[in-house]
Amino acid sequence: MKQEKSMLSDTSLPLTDQQNSKESVKGSGEFILISTPIGNLSDFSLRAKQTLEEADILLCEDTRVTAKLLAAYGISIRMESVHEHNELQRTTQIISMLQQGKIIALVSDAGTPLLSDPGYRLTKAIIEANIPLTAIPGANAALTALTLSGLPPHPYMFVGFPPPKSQARQNGFTTLKAAERAGLKATLIWHEAPHRLVDMLKDLALIFGNDRSAAVARELTKKFEEVQRNTLHELIEHFTNTPPRGEITVLLGPPPDRDEITxxxxxxxxxxxxxxxxxxxxxxxxxxxxxxxxxxxxxxxxxxxxxx
Missing domain, CATH: 1.10.10 (Arc Repressor Mutant, subunit A)
Known part of the structure; x- marks a missing residue:
């Protein structure tokens, strides 16, 4: 308990002290990865808000999306767009600004930056340039879905988005199935677009079997949040009859203890x-x-x- 109290006191500095701490590192520049809400704007943290109020530049995927979040919290900051098509070209310029002492933050449209979103190549270059780097944690769709799925929470593997074409999906799933044969036993997690969900579930059933336990989480943190937990066969039937909408996360439970083929x-x-x-x-x-x-x-x- 003493350790918990000391940790709490370290993170509960008065705002003036936090600002002084920020000013002390500003001369060397700093890059900050900031998590944003995945649907419910109330999930934006106080620390994230304070950091954006003190930063010089905010890098984001789509300025129109991020502008809504900033408006909701009354934050005024210079925004610049960094996405998969210009990330490499912008890297040298951004590192130069950081070396000049700028405090630059990065957000994705929703959730934790870099996970299925742009920013990894830029962040890696910043690390290699030995520029101070930190992250402000927050919402994450994959982990939120995992905690609600009823499937084993660890170990887990986040795979990102599967390929859009069926044959490529099947090839990727086959590789994972082979890994299971070699001993992998983890809950697997993907994001997927609603119009491809049923086809993805069918490919999962083809490779992993109709009776494999799975879950589909939809519209997490929003008004119409839903988590369907069932076998792949039952999930295919459900979403065939009830076409899904919104942001979707798919989870596949680990293989049973004995996975013998009959x-x-x-x-x-x-x-x-x-x-x-x-x-x-x-x-x-x-x-x-x-x-x-x-x-x-x-x-x-x-x-x-x-x-x-």
Whole structure:
């Protein structure tokens, strides 16, 4: 308890002391990653607000989006756009401003910067330039969804956005399935666009099996927040009948303790793959996913295709 109290006192300095501390480092410049709300504007922290009021420049993905947050909190600061298309070109200029003593903050449109958002290459360059760097934590959709999912919270792996095309998605999922065969046992987390959700769930079911436990979190922290927890099969049925809207996070539970492949499992995955792929491609995909010899899987795929 004594340690907790001392930590609290360190982070509860009067505002004047915080300002003096900020002024003491301003001569050397500082880069600050600031988390922003993922939907509910009230989730913006007091420390984040104070930091933006003292910073010289705010880098953001879309100035129109960030302007709404600044207006809600009465913050006036010079904004500049940094996104995936200009991040590399802006890096040298931004480092120069930091070396001149500027305090520069970076936000993404929503949530924690760098996670599925621009800024990593810039941040890495700033670290290599030995410029002071810190972060102000806050909202994060992936971790919020994980805590609400009912799936094991650790270990977990955040994978970002899956590829938009089905074949590329399946290839990525197959790699993860192979990692599970090698011992990976973690809850997997992705973000996804609503119009691609059902197709993504179908690809997950193809590679990981219809009965795998999963969850879909939607509109987190907002009025219509929803978390659907079920098997992949049931989630596909639900979102096929009820098209999703809003920001979406998909979570896949870890494999069961015993993940042995039965003949029924093999047939089920092959039949699903054969709906859209040739016998050769279906056999190759499923063989990689379930870690069986391609020759055996190909023979079974031939038999199933003849019985259609």
């Amino acid at each position: 003949e029924d499992d093999l047939d089920q995955q092959l039949q699903t793959a054969l709906q859209t792929l040739s016998v050769k491609d279906a056999a190759s995909l499923v063989a990689t996913a379930i870690h069986l010899p391609k020759k055996i899987v190909y023979q079974r795929a031939l038999e199933l295709s003849k019985n259609k």
